[in-house]
Amino acid sequence: MAVLAVLILSLALAVATCGAKTDPFAGLWWEPATGRRIEIRAAGDAYKVLYGAARAPFPATRSGDELRVSDPLGGAMVFKPAAGGTLTLTAAGKTSVLKPVPQHQ
Numbered sequence: 001m002a003v004l005a006v007l008i009l010s011l012a013l014a015v016a017t018c019g020a021k022t023d024p025f026a027g028l029w030w031e032p033a034t035g036r037r038i039e040i041r042a043a044g045d046a047y048k049v050l051y052g053a054a055r056a057p058f059p060a061t062r063s064g065d066e067l068r069v070s071d072p073l074g075g076a077m078v079f080k081p082a083a084g085g086t087l088t089l090t091a092a093g094k095t096s097v098l099k100p101v102p103q104h105q
Contacts, residue, residue: 024081025067029098031089038089038098040067040079049077 015105026042039050047060049069060069062080067079077091079098087098 009083024065025062025079025087028101029087030101031096031098033096037101047080 023042025040025047027040029038029040030036031038036051039055041048041050041057045062047062047067048057048058049060049067049093058069060067062068065080069077069079075092077089080090082088082097085100089096089098
């Protein structure tokens with residue numbers, strides 16, 4: 001009986017999380033190759049990307065599965081969701097992988 005209860009609870013939890021939709025961009029990210037940290041904040045349809053030593057906020061625009069930021073040095077930065085819960089960042093003709101920063105409780 002206990003096994004059946006655990007099975008039903010597991011199934012209910014799986015079904016409940018299928019409907020949960022999370023923003024693929026929002027969060028704190030780091031680029032392992034450089035150690036750069038980037039924070040992406042979402043407020044409704046608006047996004048801000050905070051990066052650099054001053055963590056200056058730059059407005060970003062989402063279009064489908066891309067998030068675009070006008071780079072203050074010219075050009076654009078483009079973020080896209082990738083495999084394993086990562087993001088790709090393309091800027092100045094180079095693409096790198098961003099990983100989520102683990103959130104400790």
